[in-house]
Amino acid sequence: QSALTQPASVSGSPGQSITISCTGTSSDVGGYNYVSWYQQHPGKAPKLMIYEVSNRPSGVPDRFSGSKSGNTASLTISGLQAEDEADYYCSSYTSSSTLWVFGGGTKLTVL
Amino acid sequence: EVQLVESGGGLVQPGRSLRLSCAASGFTFDDYAMHWVRQAPGKGLEWVSGISWNSGSIGYADSVKGRFTISRDNAKNSLYLQMNSLRAEDTALYYCAKALGWGLSNSADYWGQGTLVTVSS
Numbered sequence: 001q002s003a004l005t006q007p008a009s010v011s012g013s014p015g016q017s018i019t020i021s022c023t024g025t026s027s028d029v030g031g032y033n034y035v036s037w038y039q040q041h042p043g044k045a046p047k048l049m050i051y052e053v054s055n056r057p058s059g060v061p062d063r064f065s066g067s068k069s070g071n072t073a074s075l076t077i078s079g080l081q082a083e084d085e086a087d088y089y090c091s092s093y094t095s096s097s098t099l100w101v102f103g104g105g106t107k108l109t110v111l
Numbered sequence: 112e113v114q115l116v117e118s119g120g121g122l123v124q125p126g127r128s129l130r131l132s133c134a135a136s137g138f139t140f141d142d143y144a145m146h147w148v149r150q151a152p153g154k155g156l157e158w159v160s161g162i163s164w165n166s167g168s169i170g171y172a173d174s175v176k177g178r179f180t181i182s183r184d185n186a187k188n189s190l191y192l193q194m195n196s197l198r199a200e201d202t203a204l205y206y207c208a209k210a211l212g213w214g215l216s217n218s219a220d221y222w223g224q225g226t227l228v229t230v231s232s
Contacts, residue, residue, distance in 0.1 A: 036218035038156070045222040046148075046156065051211060057220060089156050093216050099170040100146070100158035100218070 003101035004029065004090055011109040017078040020106045022090030023071060028101055030071035034093035037066055037075045040105075041086045049088075050075060077108075085110040113137040113221040115207045120226030123197055131226055133190040133207030141165070141185035144210035146219050147192050149203035149228075159205070160192065164213035175201075197230045204228075 005023040012018040035053045038046035050066035065076045090103040119131040147159040160171045160181040180193040204227050208219030
């Protein structure tokens with residue numbers, strides 16, 4: 001069982017918006033602004049999409065946005081495109097001895 | 112261009128050891144913390160270990176604490192993971208990842224392609 005809880009799957013049609021949630025505790029998501037989101041296509045290495053809750057690395061489209069409320073972080077993808085179909089993982093710094101925890105991953109299907 | 116190339120994976124019997132290496136290029140290696148993250152076949156990501164820019168701060172997942180040792184050689188732009196007392200549940204693709212900054216609170220921004228470790232008799 002992963003430390004952070006994500007829905008197993010979400011789906012949307014091209015052009016629509018979707019949101020993926022990531023629920024933790026006050027020891028991780030709620031306690032730090034060190035929440036990141038990764039995109040992983042099959043057979044590929046993860047790619048950083050959002051860091052420190054809402055910051056986008058250079059080159060990541062502004063269709064991707066992140067936010068946090070309490071112990072839950074969210075990734076929103078607007079204007080869905082076919083190439084957005086992938087697995088998405090959230091991660092958070094934590095006060096536990098295991099410094100970083102990941103969510104179980106969410107499979108995004110673009111219909 | 113940031114490049115991270117892992118090596119050292121392979122098939123190993125339970126209880127044996129393996130040392131992974133990660134060769135870094137395209138950035139000032141000793142300015143950044145580094146992480147190891149693994150992914151079991153068909154499963155999600157699991158953070159394994161991290162090391163700050165000067166090796167002053169090191170962290171391990173509870174699942175590997177006492178068995179794995181992370182280290183770095185800034186002169187050689189290299190990151191290492193010594194894995195002892197390997198178990199079947201350590202079977203995974205091991206990724207080397209560069210952090211966004213010098214400390215362990217920084218998440219990973221660039222990842223290598225991974226090296227596969229299979230623990231089986």
